Amino acid sequence: MDKLVEAKNLVTTFPYYGKRRLTAVDNVSLELRRGEIVGLVGESGSGKSVTSMSILQLILPPGRVEGEVHVEGMKGNMLDYGMNSKEARSVRGGKIGMIFQEPMTSLNPILTVGEQIQENVITHLGLGKEEAKARAIEMMKAVGIANPETRYNEYPMQFSGGMRQRIMIAMVLAAEPEVLIADEATTALDVTTQAQILELIKDLAVTRNLTVVIVTHNLGLIARYADRIYVMYGGHIVEAAEKYELFENPSHPYTRGLLTAVPRLNDRKDRRLIPIAGMPPNPAELPPYCKFYDRCVYREEGCKKGKAPMVEIRPGHFVRCCLSVEELDAKRAEVEAQAEAVPEKHISNEVEIEVKNLKMYFPLYRGLLKRRVGDVRAVEDVSFTVRKGETLGIVGESGCGKSTLARCLMRALEPQGGEILFQGKDIAHLKERELAPIRPKITMIFQDPFSSLNPRQTAGSIVGEPLKINKLVKNRDEYDARVNELFRLVGLDPDYRSRVPREFSGGQRQRIGIARALASEPEIIICDEPVSALDVSIQAQIINLLEDLQSQLGITYLFIAHDLSVVKHISDRIVVMYLGRVVESSPAERLYENPLHPYTKALLSAVPISDPKVDAGRERIKLLGEVPSVLDRPHGCAFSSRCQYATDHCRSEVPQLRDMGDGQKVACFLYNN
């Protein structure tokens, strides 16, 4: 295989306090070969995006890139030409195309999508206007956009997120690049859409002999789509290998740690995640020796002596670690023995909360007089029960009503209809005053650890606020003792009480949020995407914390998330929602082994398992189109517009949940016998 792009000893630095410079990319060497898909994986701050931008010379001064970049067909070191040279520009966007994370901001909203693709064609291929248009339409067809001739004249706002990302790809492809860099290109999309886009990229790589670089933090995606993988940490490439080799023989302590830290769909019920201690490093405070030293469980005094060299341990498998593979493997048993057992759960048969036919509509006003023209039916006829001490997972893609459901249960919203029985008492329509005794019993953990804490309040006062409001403590001493206890419970040093939120990291902030939720000794905690904003290694810490707290305090969780692997890991039972309705509810294990509803099947198959061998053997179900808006929910079964089994019956009548035995319920006509 010939090398298309080769970067050697790339060092990218940015100025930091005074004369010091921080090194975002440190001595990175990588190569891209024709027709392969390369995965660049790492947590936030690992330098993965900066690496791809350095290769394209997109680093603006005062940032500085040193090293060598060789591109096939170009003489010498690309970095010597300078970022604005003709050569650099012909590589950027010409030979190497890049798609970014935000499809909302990377397209110009006031130009039609066709014009934007056409413009790119004219710049890079030098075609005439008509030819360029023809080529643009051809590209739109290639990325799977229906009716490209009509859609050519539409504006970005008329496209959904997934469609915009397709347009971005069409735009980049129009210039006939040989390398396509996808920098977290599907992170902002729903799982099923993400799978569609990545399948498209993979097909394009094959049909057009394109080299693709997938930059992501998601190990599963890499396992499914990449051929060769670079793992980055603290600006270094710490491990590089072919996909199967890497997942079978992960060698660097960081790679090993990552693989045991992420939950997988095929996990045993009793698997305990092993988080990586500490937090992702701040590029400004990296040690001069091994960057992973502080968090490494394999570390030895000798590691501090100097930077580890990149060693080829097997053909094509490189590792940057001071210890040899033999030494690492020898220590492995010792490390794994330290893994904690899964805490015991105590699920009683008592029903903690029961939801019956819950409905939540938001009025929709239109026109000059703001007449009420209809409702947004965010939650429609939802019923389920949660037993004391268990965890009920609620999954669904964006717009399926899971957050609205959470806000109804919290009674931040008053539902239009239905009942919410909390310990047998209907709280759906209670007045604020009547809710007062119930409020402390149901609390919430929020998604965003940044916006859920008042930036002007100290951590101690955030955690202590519910104590004061509900008069749970008698005096100052008791208050202090309880706040300190809560801090210790969530693994925070009580000395940090007087700090304000911005002095904490994301994971620590989420711990403060959890401590706040625990303060009033709740019976139920509603967790709304509590780990989706966190890095993979931190995710495991928080998930373990939640599991520990449940077994210690016997709390019931309602765990809402879009990440099926996480939900499956933590939940005892799972409810799958689609456009405001429950389509399937089932014990967690059973949902993975025997999904019934076509949507559940598609959702499961869209989530990659971070083990390429297992993943390759799974059945793939492709979905048609994207999640429609709640505003034009299809008649009959909401899923009928995307379901390959849909019949006329499905399109005219709404299926009800039917008991299929073993605690599994499904709302689908396929199982009506």
Place this chain on the structure above:
Amino acid sequence: MASITTGKINSIAADKKAATARRSRSFRQFLHGLFGRRIVILGAVGVAFFILVAIFAPFIATHDPSSMEAAAKLAGPSASHIMGGDFYGRDLFSRLVYGTRVSLIVGVLATLTSAAIGTFLGMLAAYTGGVVDRILMRACEAFNAIPQIAVSMTLITIFGGGMLNMALILCIGGIPAFLRMSRAQALTIMNSDYVLAAKLSGQKKLIIMWKHVFPNIVSPIIVMATQSVGMTIMMESGLSFLGVGIKVPTPSWGSIINEARPYLMTSPHYVLFPCACLALLMISLNLLGDGIRDALDPSLRGE
């Protein structure tokens, strides 16, 4: 037991100490951010200069601002009158020095009161919503539909000039801007997760407004106020220039410029000096305002 209690008290004391230290640290950080840029220092020095001039006006002024001297009539700068004399033979320098007082007092007083009232009403609108909110917003719109200068002139004609009336009238003119801004800010904060969290733990709405919403809308209001002081001084000068502002013989920069207008060609210094003062103060205030805005905005501090 006793030792545990002492330990606790010590830890609380340490807690408080740490909090104070943190607060002073964040204030130092603020100052560092504020004066990190040289141009902001220039603004701060300029503003400080005019404030000192206003405070020590009697010591700085070389003459009584209202005593007339026939020889000095429209005279150019000289040793005895460093900025020359005005139409009535009064010392221009002394008049400008005393005029600084009027400008600053009117500007600061009007801005402070309108910021306080506007913020209160804005938060009230956000807090109550519904009818009160709608009435307040429509009132703002109605107010903004009429040129402020016309409103001010009418009010002055009714209540008469004078420094306090002037401040009051300019204050009324400034309220709608503060009201709209604090309402918009409060509504954003009220939609945040931490307010929801407080609400769900049963906190009273009024306390939420005070404890969670207010501290988070203060910094944009401070920024707006700094910039509004300059605007208000401009407005006062404008009104005085039109002859409806501060009553003669009280010296005000605007009224001095107004008096000097006919002699623009013959005695240019007469109009030049007050204009220069006004321009300098305006520039200083704007530089300082921008500096405070940048220092208070965490997104520009690289956090």
